[in-house]
Structure formats: structure tokens, C-alpha cells
Amino acid sequence: MKSISQKIVLLSFFLLIFVQANAQRFPKPEFESGYEQPSPTTPEPRSNALEYLDVLILLASLSLASWLVIKRRSRRGVLWLSIFTLLYFGFYREGCICSVGSIQNITLALFDPAYKVSITVLIFFLLPLVFALFFGRTFCAGACPLGAIQDILVFRPVSLPVWVRKTLGFIPYLYLGLAVLYAATGTDFIICRYDPFVGFFRMDGPYTMIIIGIALLLLALFFARPYCRVFCPYGVLLNWMSRFSKYHMTITPAECISCKLCEPSCPFDAIEIPVSEKVRTQKVLRQNLKRFSLYALLIPVWMFIGGYAVSSSHVLLSKAHQDVYLSELLIAHPELKSDTKNLDIKAFLESGKTFDELVANASLIRAKFKTGGWFLGGFLGLVIGIMIMNQFVFRTKTIYEPHKGDCFSCGRCMDYCPVVKLK
Amino acid sequence: MAEEKIIKRREFINTGVRFALGISLAGIGVAAARKATTEKWVWQIDPAKCTQCGRCATDCVKSPSAVKCIHAYEVCGYCDLCGGYFKPGVKKMETGGENHLCPTAAIQRKFIEEPYFEYVIIEELCIGCAKCVKGCSSFGNGSLHLQIRHDLCDNCNECAIARVCPSDAISRVPASQPYIIKGDFHGGSKA
Numbered sequence: 122m123k124s125i126s127q128k129i130v131l132l133s134f135f136l137l138i139f140v141q142a143n144a145q146r147f148p149k150p151e152f153e154s155g156y157e158q159p160s161p162t163t164p165e166p167r168s169n170a171l172e173y174l175d176v177l178i179l180l181a182s183l184s185l186a187s188w189l190v191i192k193r194r195s196r197r198g199v200l201w202l203s204i205f206t207l208l209y210f211g212f213y214r215e216g217c218i219c220s221v222g223s224i225q226n227i228t229l230a231l232f233d234p235a236y237k238v239s240i241t242v243l244i245f246f247l248l249p250l251v252f253a254l255f256f257g258r259t260f261c262a263g264a265c266p267l268g269a270i271q272d273i274l275v276f277r278p279v280s281l282p283v284w285v286r287k288t289l290g291f292i293p294y295l296y297l298g299l300a301v302l303y304a305a306t307g308t309d310f311i312i313c314r315y316d317p318f319v320g321f322f323r324m325d326g327p328y329t330m331i332i333i334g335i336a337l338l339l340l341a342l343f344f345a346r347p348y349c350r351v352f353c354p355y356g357v358l359l360n361w362m363s364r365f366s367k368y369h370m371t372i373t374p375a376e377c378i379s380c381k382l383c384e385p386s387c388p389f390d391a392i393e394i395p396v397s398e399k400v401r402t403q404k405v406l407r408q409n410l411k412r413f414s415l416y417a418l419l420i421p422v423w424m425f426i427g428g429y430a431v432s433s434s435h436v437l438l439s440k441a442h443q444d445v446y447l448s449e450l451l452i453a454h455p456e457l458k459s460d461t462k463n464l465d466i467k468a469f470l471e472s473g474k475t476f477d478e479l480v481a482n483a484s485l486i487r488a489k490f491k492t493g494g495w496f497l498g499g500f501l502g503l504v505i506g507i508m509i510m511n512q513f514v515f516r517t518k519t520i521y522e523p524h525k526g527d528c529f530s531c532g533r534c535m536d537y538c539p540v541v542k543l544k
Numbered sequence: 545m546a547e548e549k550i551i552k553r554r555e556f557i558n559t560g561v562r563f564a565l566g567i568s569l570a571g572i573g574v575a576a577a578r579k580a581t582t583e584k585w586v587w588q589i590d591p592a593k594c595t596q597c598g599r600c601a602t603d604c605v606k607s608p609s610a611v612k613c614i615h616a617y618e619v620c621g622y623c624d625l626c627g628g629y630f631k632p633g634v635k636k637m638e639t640g641g642e643n644h645l646c647p648t649a650a651i652q653r654k655f656i657e658e659p660y661f662e663y664v665i666i667e668e669l670c671i672g673c674a675k676c677v678k679g680c681s682s683f684g685n686g687s688l689h690l691q692i693r694h695d696l697c698d699n700c701n702e703c704a705i706a707r708v709c710p711s712d713a714i715s716r717v718p719a720s721q722p723y724i725i726k727g728d729f730h731g732g733s734k735a
Binding site for chain 2: 147150154156159162163167172219222240309313314361364366464468469
């Protein structure tokens, strides 16, 4: 008995020495041959001044785009500007820094007390929105590299039925909501991770995203700007701002003569055609008002259903978080707790954290998803409710106008207008 | 007359909503500006936390990875039998390819004086697989370790390897001190 305990003491003594010596097992030798020790090279990152240059270039291209579209009325100018944007923010800056992704940085900054957001990212988030509030979505026309790469590929755009467009128009809201939820919980930046075109800008990337990117660019030949219209989460915010913008691009420089020439010119189906007065009989109006009020009253119901549905699926949504994934895996398969072949488990074991700490953190994150799910679902319910309600809104329209929310201000329609402004 | 009234009402609503949107934008701006910093931040690996899992070589958006092995000479023991250079269990300490631990032969071994050798990383060849880091940390001083090279890194909004790093070793550091190199150096902070 005694010898065993002695052995243990001896062993632990050696172990202690070993741990102590671990820091520097072999001391640095004293060289006699006059050897000079080199130091590792440390190339500097891109300088901060160049980041401010990016902000200036964004400001310049936004101003130029707004001027070209509203004052100068030049489609050609917008085209050249978007090519410049594609080259600078796309291929030179390799798609990063971008306003679309900045949504997530701002969200994380608002929710994570430890996260600091760079001032340039904040400006990249705000500036296009402020411009949209005054001049419409000129960002989409001339300052967004993702828009530019699709816009130059518009070849033979087809027009989709209204109901298809409206249904697809829901996806950006879902994407925006999920991006905010995942950023707020510190899980993932899904907009950046699933950016389909950044792989082209970098000439490098995961092959799945490259294939999706190629597919979207091929689609863009016939369905103009697919990413902007069906996915872009930043487009949702720009849409809201642009709807109430102070100025906006107009199709005609003077008075619209309703000649219909511009009708097929928009590849994005963003031109609203005049609504005939004949359908607006008193009976139809009254019926519409009734339906409108009914669906307006139903909005809280959609919000509740949405909130309940998304919040109930918080278990599924939270799986994307590393800690939740790992603790779920270890609870389902306790035998894996000592599996050193699994990298995540091995690193977890080496980190010195206990299993209980991991589970506690995971359930905290899951609770965040549960609360966040109510907000996300409520938001989506609100969007669906307003979309349905808007089916019964009719506005008198006598002239051809771009839809202020959907119009990218690309300026194609301007070239189709035969009206000339007399000085 | 009625038309004019409708137009006026629409304009009024438009202006009202525009102001509301403007104010909410300003609100978000101010709330975020309180957390804003003028300093630039870059991604870096903390060598003390790294567990040499090998994902740096496979998960960076760049190929080959922007992560390279660097040699912190200050903590190197200049061993003859280098755990980062030689495969475990080599019979002779010769520089033949069959003895290399590095899959791309990116480590150069130079004789200095008996019995010391200098090991230099050829960065163009290094893929950031961390095999040598593992060898050096298990048998030696741990002077070989991974760092994100800022001439290669795109400084993505969300670092693809930080997301998959099992030991949370990758985080943002101020661009004024962009490297975490073991030992005492001017280029980085001490680890």
C-alpha cells in the first residue's frame, strides 16, 4: 500500500515539473558563431486612411448616381458609373465592405455589448438609406456592386405575373428577419456567408456558392436582377425609404402623354400603368373599403400566428449556433464525450470548460431564439398582413410612373420617353 | 378640387412618413454610433488558444489560406531533432523529403553551429495546415505557430475560419497591433 502511494506522490511530482518546463522545454542557445536571430515578418493590414477613401468613393458615387438619374437623366452615365462600382467595390475591394452586409454589424452592435462597430461600416449602412430617403434607390442603380454585376447582364427580361412577383417579394423580408435574428444572437452572418457574387469578385470561394452565383447570373439574363428582387435584405430597407423619398426619377422629363412607349422598357416590372377610372364604381369602392378594414383588423392575428410559429421553431433555428449544436450532439450521444476524433469535441475538452457550462450557455442562446422568434414572426405576420391588405388599395393613376419602392432608378425607361422638355 | 385635396393629403402623409423614417434612421445611427470606433480591427489567431485542428487550411475563403505558419525565433530551441520539421520516428535526421512533416516542404533547415539548426518558413509554400505547429508544441518549445497574414487576408466581415474554429482562437484585434507572436517582438503583442 505504502509503495503505491509513494509512487503516486513521485509521479505527480514529475508531472508538476513537466508542466512547469512545458513553457520553454529547450532554452534558447547562446550562439558563438555570431548568428543573428531573424524576426518574423509582419506585413501591415490595409491602412485606415484607405477605408475612409472607400467612404468618400461611396458618397461620390451616390451623389453622382442621384445627379445622373434625376438632373442629367442619363442612362448611359448610370451604366458607366455602375461599371466603375463593379470594378472598384466589386473586383478591387473584393466585395467587402458592403452596405448589404452592414445590416448585421449594426444589429450585432445594438445587441452585443462587447461588439464594437467600425465607423466606416456605420456610414456604409446609413448613407445609401439617407440618399434613398431623398432621391430613391440610386444606390441600387450606381453604387452597389452586387446590383451592377446583374444589371449589365440584362439581356431579354421576361415579365412575371403579378401574383408570382408579390409572393417572391416576401422572401427578402424573411431573409432580412433571419439575418437580424442570427446576427443579434451572435450566431452567424448569413448575408455574407451566402453572398452569391462575392466569389466572382475574389475569384475564389466555396464551390456551392460559385455554382449558385453562376445560376443567378444565368437567370439574370431573363429574369432581371434576381438577387435584388428576390433576396436582397438591404433592398427591403431601401424600398421603405424610397417609397417616401422627396425626389425620385421620373420617366418623362415634362408631362406624361400616356403614349405607352415606356411600358415594356422596365426589365424589373417597376412601371405602374394608369388605373382605369371605370372600375371604381361606388359599389366596388364600398366593397373594397369593407375588405380593406377587415384585413387591417386581421393584422394582429397574422402577427400572433407568425410569432407563435417562428418562436415554436426556435429549437430548429438555434441549431446553427455552435454551442447549441455541440451540446445537443453530446446530450443525444453521451458516448461521444471522450471522442477525440471529432474536432469540436476535442477542442471543447481541451478548452477546460465543463459540460454544464456548455449546456447552460446553449440554453441561454436557445431562450434568446425563443424571444427573438416572437419578434421575427410578428414582423413577418405584419408584412403578410400589409401585403394582403394592400390588395384592396386602389389609387387613381393617370400617368405612367415608376413604383417608387421597387424602382432601382436605373434610368432605362427615360430613353423610351418621346417627350422633350421645352426650355 | 377633390383631386387636388387627395394630392395634398398624399403629400402630407409622404412628408410625415419621410420625417418618421429619417428620425428612426437617426435613432439607429446614434445608438450604433455610441458603440462605434474609429479604429480598424482585423482578425487574428491567439496562439495560446489554438488547438491545431487544421481547419485554417481548409475553411479560409482564400485558397491557399491567408493563415500561415510563422516562426517565433525568440522562443525556438534551435533543436537538431525538431518536432516541427521531422516526422515522428525518423531514423536519420536528414533533410530528405521522406522525413518532412510538412506536406508542402515549406520549412527550410539550416545548420548554424553544433548542435543548433535554424528553421525558416517559406511562406509561399505554407498552406496553414498546422501539422508543424502540432509537432513543435508537442515535442518542442512551440515556436512555430499560426498567424493570419494581413497582406493576404481580405478582412471579411465575418471570418470564415473564426466561425468554424473549435477553440474560439480567432477574434478581432486592433489593426495597430495586428499580430500575436509568441515571445517579445515589436510587431505584435506578447503571448
